[in-house]
Amino acid sequence: MPYTVLVARWQPNAPERLAVAALELFEERGYENTTVIEIAERAGLTKSTFFRHFQDKREVLFGGSAMAGVLAEGIAAAPATAEPFEAVAHALDAVGREAFPPDRRAWVARRRAVIAANPELREREALKGLGLTASMTDALKRRGVPELTSCVAAELGALAMKIAYERWSETTDGDDFGEVARRALRDVRAASTLC
Amino acid sequence: MPYTVLVARWQPNAPERLAVAALELFEERGYENTTVIEIAERAGLTKSTFFRHFQDKREVLFGGSAMAGVLAEGIAAAPATAEPFEAVAHALDAVGREAFPPDRRAWVARRRAVIAANPELREREALKGLGLTASMTDALKRRGVPELTSCVAAELGALAMKIAYERWSETTDGDDFGEVARRALRDVRAASTLC
DNA sequence: TATAGTGATGGGACCAGGTCCCATCACGGG
DNA sequence: CCCGTGATGGGACCTGGTCCCATCACTATA
Numbered sequence: 293m294p295y296t297v298l299v300a301r302w303q304p305n306a307p308e309r310l311a312v313a314a315l316e317l318f319e320e321r322g323y324e325n326t327t328v329i330e331i332a333e334r335a336g337l338t339k340s341t342f343f344r345h346f347q348d349k350r351e352v353l354f355g356g357s358a359m360a361g362v363l364a365e366g367i368a369a370a371p372a373t374a375e376p377f378e379a380v381a382h383a384l385d386a387v388g389r390e391a392f393p394p395d396r397r398a399w400v401a402r403r404r405a406v407i408a409a410n411p412e413l414r415e416r417e418a419l420k421g422l423g424l425t426a427s428m429t430d431a432l433k434r435r436g437v438p439e440l441t442s443c444v445a446a447e448l449g450a451l452a453m454k455i456a457y458e459r460w461s462e463t464t465d466g467d468d469f470g471e472v473a474r475r476a477l478r479d480v481r482a483a484s485t486l487c
Numbered sequence: 488m489p490y491t492v493l494v495a496r497w498q499p500n501a502p503e504r505l506a507v508a509a510l511e512l513f514e515e516r517g518y519e520n521t522t523v524i525e526i527a528e529r530a531g532l533t534k535s536t537f538f539r540h541f542q543d544k545r546e547v548l549f550g551g552s553a554m555a556g557v558l559a560e561g562i563a564a565a566p567a568t569a570e571p572f573e574a575v576a577h578a579l580d581a582v583g584r585e586a587f588p589p590d591r592r593a594w595v596a597r598r599r600a601v602i603a604a605n606p607e608l609r610e611r612e613a614l615k616g617l618g619l620t621a622s623m624t625d626a627l628k629r630r631g632v633p634e635l636t637s638c639v640a641a642e643l644g645a646l647a648m649k650i651a652y653e654r655w656s657e658t659t660d661g662d663d664f665g666e667v668a669r670r671a672l673r674d675v676r677a678a679s680t681l682c
Numbered sequence: 683t684a685t686a687g688t689g690a691t692g693g694g695a696c697c698a699g700g701t702c703c704c705a706t707c708a709c710g711g712g
Numbered sequence: 713c714c715c716g717t718g719a720t721g722g723g724a725c726c727t728g729g730t731c732c733c734a735t736c737a738c739t740a741t742a
Contacts, residue, residue, distance in 0.1 A: 338692055376682045418613035440678040447646050483635040484679050487571045
């Protein structure tokens with residue numbers, strides 16, 4: 293049933309096809325009313341193959357990112373003289389280039405709406421968020437920034453990224469993610485002096 | 488099998504008995520090698536009753552807290568003249584009184600170790616953390632603090648609480664949670680000026 | 683041309699988490 | 713003495729997730 297011969301052995305990009313099918317189905321009937329088997333069928337695959345590509349049902353919306361690595365490399369690549377916040381800004385630019393390019397805005401917005409609508413998916417997103425701040429904290433410490441300062445800068449950087457993520461995916465046109473994120477980071481920094 | 492008659496109809500505190508049994512079993516054989524049925528049996532109950540008291544298997548370690556409410560009330564109860572950070576400090580004191588009293592330190596430490604050892608439990612903890620910062624953000628906004636400032640203060644407050652939680656549960660004697668948390672909050676504030 | 687190896691897939695058995703519904707049984711009130 | 717109530721027991725059932733083995737097309741090598 294799954295594959296059409298004559299061109300290639302298997303249709304390529306199985307993980308991506310699964311993610312597309314999943315997002316569509318989650319939009320149509322909701323996450324909890326969608327079965328892994330249904331996702332796999334829509335992608336022309338089976339349950340076995342689904343779990344070969346994704347650890348679990350939630351992960352189908354989180355798999356491709358590798359955002360933690362992008363952030364860490366972005367911080368590491370910042371000029372040696374950069375203060376923690378400048379290094380974080382550098383990392384947010386990298387995210388805008390590699391993880392949130394302008395043409396993915398629509399997809400990101402759809403994905404965001406689906407996640408917001410389901411507690412189980414929000415939980416997974418919360419865990420991913422922890423990973424991101426941990427990754428940034430580590431990268432800052434490797435620059436010689438003291439432990440606590442690294443923690444705080446990473447935490448505020450993650451907050452700025454979350455805010456930017458919301459603002460950016462809510463508009464259909466406008467600045468790219470890097471711009472929005474830099475503004476969010478400035479706002480957060482300003483707010484942190486008022487506490 | 489479950490209940491002994493002659494005294495009361497059912498042994499009281501089913502949720503607490505389930506939580507104790509669960510923590511013991513998680514320590515003995517690990518979270519994923521423990522079955523809900525086994526937890527229920529050790530507590531003298533059944534699977535049905537377990538799921539009547541807890542939404543899912545993870546929740547047995549998170550159910551009793553109601554920490555979000557304590558934090559919100561603590562912030563609301565702070566003097567009207569208090570700055571955001573002072574209000575947060577007030578809330579952390581409330582947590583030390585109502586959620587982390589000195590005699591629960593051993594329990595909290597055991598629970599913490601079990602959670603740290605399992606990704607599924609860490610994920611649930613991350614979600615609870617989101618709930619806490621959301622609760623603090625709301626409470627601050629209700630005091631008239633601007634949106635972004637509330638976000639930042641809540642985020643840094645949550646970070647201080649996490650740090651205090653680690654420090655407090657790592658020692659067997661010493662200050663109560665409120666003291667530790669106030670120190671952590673001061674440290675965080677100091678670090679935030681160095682970003 | 684034949685043969686063996688490789689890698690992504692299909693398929694089914696199996697377990698545990700989680701839901702649902704109904705039976706049970708002790709207690710309190712009439 | 714009977715009835716309502718509430719926490720529980722028990723079992724059917726679905727789905728997420730794991731495991732293991734079969735399949736099948738392509739590739740390399742002889």
